[in-house]
Amino acid sequence: MSQTMVTEQNQGLKVKVKNITIGSILEGVVISKKKGELFVDLSPFGTGRLYGIFFKECEDLAKKVNVGDKVGVKVVGLNDGYGNLEIVLQDTFQINRWQKILEYQRNKTVLELEIKEANRGGWIIELEGIQGFIPVSQLSPEYYPRVSNNDKEAILEHLKKFVGQKIKCVVWLADPQKNKLVLSEKLTKAEIYQKVLESLQVGQILDVKVVGISSFGVFVRFHTNPDMDGLIHIMEIPPELANDLQKNFPLGKILKAKIIQIKQDRVNFSLKDLRPDPWLMVKEFYREGSQVQGLVKEKNNIFGVAEISVGEYGSIQGYVFEGVEKLEVNKSYNFLIETLNPKEKHLVLKPIDA
Structure with a gap:
């Protein structure tokens, strides 16, 4: 049974829990001690009762405590038939150690x-x-x-x-x-990993080093200090190379690979299309304010979509919001680049001669 545990350290040992369950660790004060039986005030959660076989299990600890002593307990039952929690004593030193560990985690x-x-x-x-x-x-x-x-x-x-x-x-x-x-x-x-990942972009070409082979692909190191590895899945390897990974990808070999996915701390690469993403190269060709020829691919009553060339790297598409009614699909026009944001892959074009 799961529970949320919250630890605090104020004066001495305090381990509090939300929603008491079997296994909960609590602190309380001994309020009654009898032969073979011990009662512990576990306010605000009620009273704990140590008895029967559970008393036998921790008899040595029970002999050492007296009324008024603080003790650590573990809940082993939620009702003894009289409304008390069934408990066993816990070594307070053990609880203190866990308290430190939980503090390290927090x-x-x-x-x-x-x-x-x-x-x-x-x-x-x-x-x-x-x-x-x-x-x-x-x-x-x-x-x-x-x-x-x-x-x-x-x-x-x-x-x-x-x-x-x-x-x-x-x-x-x-x-x-x-x-x-x-x-x-x-x-x-x-934190270091995150900074490195934030500097990468899908479509980017990197030099990577082969560090491992598996049946499903090749592991490559794309960053050092700290070392960071990614995967080239076998489906992203050309068939002529995928037929013998051990031979074609010896450890230490340097390759050029294209980032195709960045997900959490995982980076996936491809060897199939090593042309950089045209969005990564577009600023080598154009800036905001540049004039460019574009082909209208589609339009509706609100906006149009036009495609512009990025040299040998391919093409990208952008939105056209002004003068849409004068544009015809599959026809080329001269446009002015109003907005260009490669990282967000956002391009806005304005017709010049429509």
């Missing part, structure tokens, strides 16, 4: 942790005495195991090389109820 604190072990899925680390995991999916290209055919043994050997080293990471997922801690190395570079 503040997006960049941590530097030692890689303790490696398995085929990623790295095992330790934070505040809690074991955590950095999955392969949360590794940047600098560390990602880019191996041929997704060979599991090769992946493991690659990851083992970093055991004992320290790595910067942030808390990605922290769930005290399930004792689950997942971190991300990739997210420490998110």
